[in-house]
Amino acid sequence: MYTQALNTAETGGPAGEDAALAARFQERVDADDRIEANDWMPAGYRRTLTRQISQHAHSEIVGMLPEGAWITRAPTLRRKAALLAKVQDECGHGLYLYAAAETLGASREELVDAMLAGKAKYSSIFNYPTLTWADVGAIGWLVDGAAIMNQIPLCRCSYGPYARAMIRVCKEESFHQRQGYEIMLTLARGTADQKAMAQDALNRWWWPCLMMFGPPDAASQHSDQSTAWKIKRFSNDELRQKFVDATVPQAEYLGLAMPDPDLVRDDETGSYRYGAIDWEEFRQVLAGNGPCNAERLATRRTAHEEGAWVREAAAAYAAKRAARATEKQAA
Numbered sequence: 001m002y003t004q005a006l007n008t009a010e011t012g013g014p015a016g017e018d019a020a021l022a023a024r025f026q027e028r029v030d031a032d033d034r035i036e037a038n039d040w041m042p043a044g045y046r047r048t049l050t051r052q053i054s055q056h057a058h059s060e061i062v063g064m065l066p067e068g069a070w071i072t073r074a075p076t077l078r079r080k081a082a083l084l085a086k087v088q089d090e091c092g093h094g095l096y097l098y099a100a101a102e103t104l105g106a107s108r109e110e111l112v113d114a115m116l117a118g119k120a121k122y123s124s125i126f127n128y129p130t131l132t133w134a135d136v137g138a139i140g141w142l143v144d145g146a147a148i149m150n151q152i153p154l155c156r157c158s159y160g161p162y163a164r165a166m167i168r169v170c171k172e173e174s175f176h177q178r179q180g181y182e183i184m185l186t187l188a189r190g191t192a193d194q195k196a197m198a199q200d201a202l203n204r205w206w207w208p209c210l211m212m213f214g215p216p217d218a219a220s221q222h223s224d225q226s227t228a229w230k231i232k233r234f235s236n237d238e239l240r241q242k243f244v245d246a247t248v249p250q251a252e253y254l255g256l257a258m259p260d261p262d263l264v265r266d267d268e269t270g271s272y273r274y275g276a277i278d279w280e281e282f283r284q285v286l287a288g289n290g291p292c293n294a295e296r297l298a299t300r301r302t303a304h305e306e307g308a309w310v311r312e313a314a315a316a317y318a319a320k321r322a323a324r325a326t327e328k329q330a331a
C-alpha cells in the first residue's frame with residue numbers, strides 16, 4: 001500500500017490562479033487524459049500528489065522493517081529467498097515512488113528528511129510488531145492484499161508518472177500476497193501449534209489492516225477534491241468493503257476464524273458486514289503512539305546516517321563522470 005487517507009482538506013490552487021488554465025486542466029482530467037510532469041496543473045493538485053506519493057514511498061521503505069526482521073529467521077531456504085525478494089521489491093517500490101514525486105518538483109532529500117523528522121506520515125500498519133513467523137504470512141496475505149485493493153485503481157490515476165509506477169508495483173504486490181497466503185496455508189494445514197500461530201497472527205493483523213484504508217467516509221475530509229481530480233477513484237469505505245469481501249472466503253479456505261463476532265454475510269448482496277473499528281487506536285498510531293512508531297523511525301534514522309557514505313560516493317562518482325564528459329566534449 002500504502003496510501004492512506006491521512007490528509008486534511010485540500011482546495012484548488014491559490015486565488016488568482018489562471019481560471020482558463022484550471023478549466024482546461026479539469027476538462028483533460030474529465031476526459032481521462034493523463035497529466036504529465038511538464039503540463040500545467042493547479043498548485044493544490046501538485047501539493048496533494050506530492051504528499052500522497054511521498055507518503056506512499058515512505059510506507060514502502062518503512063514497510064521493509066517488520067518483515068526484514070524475519071529474513072535471518074525464515075524456516076527454510078525457499079522461504080528465505082522469497083522473503084528476501086519481497087523485501088527488495090518494497091525497496092524498489094519506494095524508489096519508483098520517490099522518483100515519481102520528484103517529477104512534481106520536490107527533492108528526494110527534502111521528502112526523506114520530512115519522514116525522518118517525523119513530519120511526513122507513512123502507513124499506520126507498519127507500526128505493529130512481527131512477533132512470529134506467521135506474521136510474515138499474515139502481512140503478505142492481508143497487508144499486501146489491502147495494498148492491492150488500494151493500488152489497482154491508482155493505475156488509472158490522472159497523474160501519468162504515478163499511474164505508470166503503480167502498474168509494475170501492483171504486479172509485484174500480487175506475488176507478495178500469494179507468498180503470504182501460501183505461508184498461512186502451510187501453517188493452517190500443519191500441526192495444532194502452527195495453526196494456532198496462524199490464527200494468532202490473523203487476530204492481531206485483521207483490525208489494523210481494516211484501518212489501512214483510512215478513516216470512514218463520513219470523517220474523511222479530502223476525498224471529494226481527490227475524486228474530482230481522479231487521484232482517488234473509490235472511497236475509503238468502498239475499498240475496505242471490497243477487501244473484506246475478498247478476504248473472508250480466503251480465511252474460510254484456511255480454516256481460520258475471523259476475529260470479529262459481528263461479521264455476517266448479507267445474503268442479498270453477498271457482502272460481509274463487519275463490526276466496529278477502533279478508530280481511537282488508529283488515531284493513537286497516527287499520532288506516533290503505536291507499538292513500534294519510535295522503533296521504526298529510530299531504525300530508519302540510523303540506516304540513513306550509516307548510508308551517508310554511499311550517497312556521498314554516488315554523488316562524487318556522478319560528478320566525476322560529468323566532468324569527464326565535459327572534458328571529452330571540449331577535446
Ligand SMILES: [Fe+2]
Nearest residue numbers: 001060090093
Ligand atoms: Fe510495495
Ligand SMILES: [Fe+2]
Nearest residue numbers: 090144173176
Ligand atoms: Fe508488497
